[in-house]
Amino acid sequence: MFKILNATGGYGKTTIIRDISLEVKAGEIVALLGRNGVGKSTVMRYAAGLIPAMAGHAEIEGIPMPNSPAKRAKMGLGYVPQGRFVFPRMTVIENIAVAAASNGYNPKNTVEELMEDFPILVPKANELAGGLSGGQQQVLALARALATRPKILLLDEPTEGVQPSIIDEMSGVLKRINKENNIAILVAEQDLDFCLSIATRAYVMDKGEVHMEIDRDSLRANKTLQKELLGV
Ligand SMILES: Nc1ncnc2c1ncn2[C@@H]1O[C@H](COP(=O)(O)OP(=O)(O)OP(=O)(O)O)[C@@H](O)[C@H]1O
Numbered sequence: 001m002f003k004i005l006n007a008t009g010g011y012g013k014t015t016i017i018r019d020i021s022l023e024v025k026a027g028e029i030v031a032l033l034g035r036n037g038v039g040k041s042t043v044m045r046y047a048a049g050l051i052p053a054m055a056g057h058a059e060i061e062g063i064p065m066p067n068s069p070a071k072r073a074k075m076g077l078g079y080v081p082q083g084r085f086v087f088p089r090m091t092v093i094e095n096i097a098v099a100a101a102s103n104g105y106n107p108k109n110t111v112e113e114l115m116e117d118f119p120i121l122v123p124k125a126n127e128l129a130g131g132l133s134g135g136q137q138q139v140l141a142l143a144r145a146l147a148t149r150p151k152i153l154l155l156d157e158p159t160e161g162v163q164p165s166i167i168d169e170m171s172g173v174l175k176r177i178n179k180e181n182n183i184a185i186l187v188a189e190q191d192l193d194f195c196l197s198i199a200t201r202a203y204v205m206d207k208g209e210v211h212m213e214i215d216r217d218s219l220r221a222n223k224t225l226q227k228e229l230l231g232v
Contacts, residue, residue: 001025002151004057019055022210024185025184029184029199030199032189077150092140093126096143135163
């Protein structure tokens with residue numbers, strides 16, 4: 001349902017990712033793995049339309065996506081960047097409401113629904129997002145992306161700096177929205193255990209390229225690969 005085809009991109013004149021092709025099928029959770037600096041975030045930015053395509057393109061349900069983050073969001077792409085983007089001077093509720101409205105959805109209903117999905121945010125509902133802990137901000141960033149009702153959700157290192165109890169809660173929510181709301185997910189990560197707990201398949205990157213595609217069981221069993229390409 002979501003594809004990146006022959007993607008080459010980078011920053012200025014510097015090429016960082018080369019000829020990347022990957023696919024997330026309907027109902028799938030797929031991981032994008034690789035050591036620090038191999039280009040995972042750059043692939044996610046390319047997918048979100050945030051960097052110009054030097055070559056290749058992204059498509060959703062067979063339709064090529066224009067190189068504009070706002071247009072991609074309208075077509076059903078939700079993106080949570082690394083470092084969790086929230087508006088620090090807005091309350092939790094306002095953050096979710098603004099995200100819903102940006103894609104044409106009713107802010108009040110969306111806030112109510114998401115508060116049910118993320119009980120951890122309820123006691124913080126009227127607090128400024130900037131005052132939340134790192135883990136709570138990550139959950140809010142996820143809630144904001146879901147407020148736009150995506151068909152495909154891109155998550156860039158959602159576990160970075162997040163405490164284990166919140167990581168568990170996040171993986172539970174991701175599995176549930178994947179199943180119940182049929183949202184496909186592509187998650188870039190360094191946390192192999194988290195990926196093995198939610199994704200059924202992975203692409204492993206090395207030096208700006210997709211080195212291999214591997215299913216969960218093979219990845220779990222292959223300790224040499226884990227060490228070589230993921231450094232775990
Ligand atoms: N805005 C930028 N301008 C120039 N170079 C950049 C920029 N962002 C990243 N890079 C470079 O691109 C390369 C890949 O970085 P990227 O963040 O995509 O890797 P990553 O696999 O996501 O790593 P990490 O796990 O550390 O986030 C690195 O060499 C990095 O220095």
